[in-house]
Amino acid sequence: MGAAQPVRDPIRVSWERSHASQVDVDRPAPKYFDRIDRETTLMRAARPVIDALSSELHNEPVCIILTDAKGVVLDRRGGDPSLLRRLDSVDLAPGFQYVESAVGTNGIGTALEVGGPIQIDGAEHYNGKLRMFSCAGATITHPVTGGLLGVLDITTQAKNSNSILLSFAKLAARRIHDRVVEEANALDHALLSDYYAACRHSGGPVLALGDEVFMMNAYAQARFDAIDQAALIDRTRDARGGTKPLVFITDLPSGMTARLAYRPTFLGDTLAGGVIQIKEQRAPIRNPQVARAALIPGTTGTSAVWQHVTQELLEACGRSEWLIANGEAGTGKLSMLRAVRRHVAPERRLAVLDPEAMAEDLLTEARAELESGADLIIRRAHLLTGEVLDGLTELLQNVRDGAIGSDAWIALTLPADRSEIADELLAFFPRTIEVPPLRHHVEDVPALVRSLLAKAGINGLAFSPATMNQLMRLPWAGNITHLRAVLAAIARRRRSGVVELADLPPECRATTRRQLTAIEALERDAIVDALSTYDGDKKAAAGALGMSRATIYRKIREYGIVT
Template sequence: MRAVQGERQDHGWQRQVADARERFLTQQDVSADIVREPILASWSRSHRRGVEADRIDLPYVTDLDTDSPLVTCAAPILRQLGEQLQSEPVSILLTDAQGVVLDRVDSDSAIARYLDRVDLAPGFSYAEKWVGTNGIGTALSEGRPVLVHGPEHYAENLERLACAGVPIKHPVQGTVLGALDLTSWAGQSTAMMQALAGACAERIERGLLNTAGLTELALFREYLKTSQRTNGVVLAVNGDVVMMNEQARRTLSAADQHSLMEWAADVRDESAPVTLICDLPSGLVARLKYRPVNGRRGQLGGVVEVRFSKQPTAEPAVLLPRQNALPGLVGSSGVWQRCVAEVESCYRSREWLVLSGEAGTGKLALLRAVLARHDPAGHVRVLNGEDTRAPAAVDAWLDEVAAELEEDGALLIRHAERLCAEALIGLGDLLQAHALGGSTDGCWVALTLSTGPSGPAPDTETAAYLLPHFPHTVAVPSLRHHSEDVPELVPSLLAGLGRGHNLRFGFDAMQQLTRAPWPGNVAQLRSVLLELLNRRRSGTVHATDLPAEARSATRRQLSQLEALERDAIVRSLSSHGGNKTRACAELGMSRATIYRKIRDYGISGM
């Protein structure tokens, strides 16, 4: 094979891509004319996962499954290809579905030594979450063949390489078993690398087909026949496997695919044809026609053909018309509207409710808004679980609860997770006594319960004493899970602050606010807007005008020291017009350190 001197191998192109990667790592705009879409998408995933671009630190697996059907089928094929490429600087790699290298065949000692140096060797995982954009990890993440050349790699240590990766799929089940990758020097890569990798992967898949069971093969043949006579979505199911054709994978979202598989699994044991109509998460209506497949030993499973309608069978009950929006609240995303609908449903049925979610998501505001809409003149009392921690405060606090339970209206207890042990027991007793009194009217009670970012369950005592009295728990989504509502939230929050009517937000500023992770949720967004208002109250706001807190894309809550360091970097970069060399000198940091800090803190707009 002879190296191709084309656009991908042009040094000018490589320099452009390397510059684009540096811009990306410092949160600057990158032109899609320079960086290919799948590469840019992979860079974004790598950044979100916190992958280090200036070093490689990979997990190592000591107990490799070298006796699996994948390794057994692939071994002779890899050896044969290695012999054919003996005079070429190419290594052939086989990985499992997690990107762990299972086998490597080298045709050149120099590239083999370099691959050892960057841990591209058996036992190490080259999944995208560990090393960023690369032929193996990105092919597995994308589920399709990928060519990554030179500086398109996320990690600097891999710039000298070109990698062509192809997923290997189970020929019957369709699941990804691993990847086949050809790696060469970036300056000597060939136009045939991806084609060779694809052909090699196909040979491995054909070998795997010969190892499949008779039941799987019979069902697979029927699935293939159905797929060939229709251009629509086709699934095949039995107790062990679910197959889905490429049309489904290419045209449906992951949520819709998962929903279809669940519906298909529900009818897999039916012995007669069945037709189902179901609504998918995207709003599409799916018509599933299930047909059983029988063999000599009985039913083997079934094949499902799917047709779609763009209109739902009925308006989803969870969506609220915008004209009926809650007073003082905004948000039209599906996840927010579903939450609102569930809370309103609980109030209308007078069923007591626990509202859980991260701090700052607006749990109390949502409860107040529901009450303001349905009973604007009604009595509302808010008590705080935190208040029970004051000395000698528990008895008075419980007396207030007891009095409110005898009143019509609503009792809202916020920060239930902060109740002291004595108050927790006392509140449980009061709620139990109220329930034993048989009163179904009167006071409506709701608790708010703050959880951490991962949404942990309430502690044992809270669960034991309080939750049995509340038929429903509704989770309020974190702002990062309905970030499409940020453009509505910003003007609403500014209006609530009583200022900012003359402020306009440029596209870059609103885009930055929308993509920020907001670990402090709506409360943090409000705080950022208040800080902005303290500096300016009119004109157009751009990304560079936003407080440092809003220009950080880190998904975790920073410590006080980290926040101070981030703010210092932002101020220095701003004062030097984004010049990192001058900022390094002022801050006493090396360029490598400031680039790492910019990436770690997600600083953008510089």
């Protein structure tokens, strides 16, 4: 960079990262995000702190800048008109992302990279346009999780720089951190109050869940065994973060069906968590003489949850009861219906129709199939609309009246939210059976892996215990379809031998339960690839990616990457 005096080590390393990221030395190019969430924990805690500081610094040549953990500017306060014009000229304004990889060495992005406070003075900036400024950034972390929340940055013109900038930034960051602690305590207190009230009034099993809190009352612990408790805890993930009351039904491994009623808890306008009251809708089958569901060709799974669903389908199909199979995409609804119906009535032909593929021809095909004596499955029935829906309703009534296909068995598949189906169609189907997502029966993953590989004609692959355990830890957002795609990706790279952790796609080397953004997924994959390339050497992987060791360690923890 042609510096006239020695450069501090942190600055030199930051310049190297900036160079590796091909940052433009003449013009900063921060990415812009047009939507900023202003009701996060960080924003609520920071607002009064920044209000107070900015009032003290009114018209002073100092600007207070708050960013999130990704370096996106959330708030900018204070500063005289001349300083604000200069900041605008380099896009250091709300919505712009001031990370090192985009704008080079700076108080915000470099603080994020080193994971702690740092001051960048004038010529220490990598980008020429930023050398008119001096800035000091201090990171803000969550008091409970230790996770990074954002950066508090103090920026001034380079000619006004002094060592107090960094002290000022650290003090402001500490005040924000303290307010996060206060809010966390207040939110926990509000949730605890609602939890105790529910325990007193319900007299039954009660759960409470917040960001960092999970509680289960003594009644729930006594009523449900360890396996059912684990299933309940896993099922509550679907309610976590919900801002509206929610009621959902779940089948437990014991055979019991439970009704879970979730009600959110608020502190003012802030969600503190929620309380779930549980009611048993059917007693568990405890008789050891009761036979397990038969192993049906075309289905794979021996877990209690999967066996329970199989048994329900067998009973319904055995009575030729029209039914709806609902559940998340990729759970195997159609495969289950096909397999069980063919097991119960192998002599009958089974037709499958899809509104998305057939459009207006669906009615004609459905009538023809029913008149020929076939049974019928209509998948993705929530897509039925308009004249097709009206015509199908009339056709089903004709079947009920015995005008055509009087002995036909008919089923629908629907996504997890069945509220989209028309009431007039729902009236024909007295039974709804929920096919559980894969995350609710992960003990079936080994059997599913063997079955899916066999169906794909891949017979030479085996999975090490560590690899299989990792597959069973994943959330499988796309369920069985997702697992099939992962196995196909593995098979493209290895057709035989033992699959080790390093052979898994990057997405399977991380166990974070939250939904990643596209940028985060790319970053996770890059880190996994680098770790694989350098045999788990974090220092070498960090160097190849142009990030510090502190950053790569933080990212590994954040994404739950297995090393």
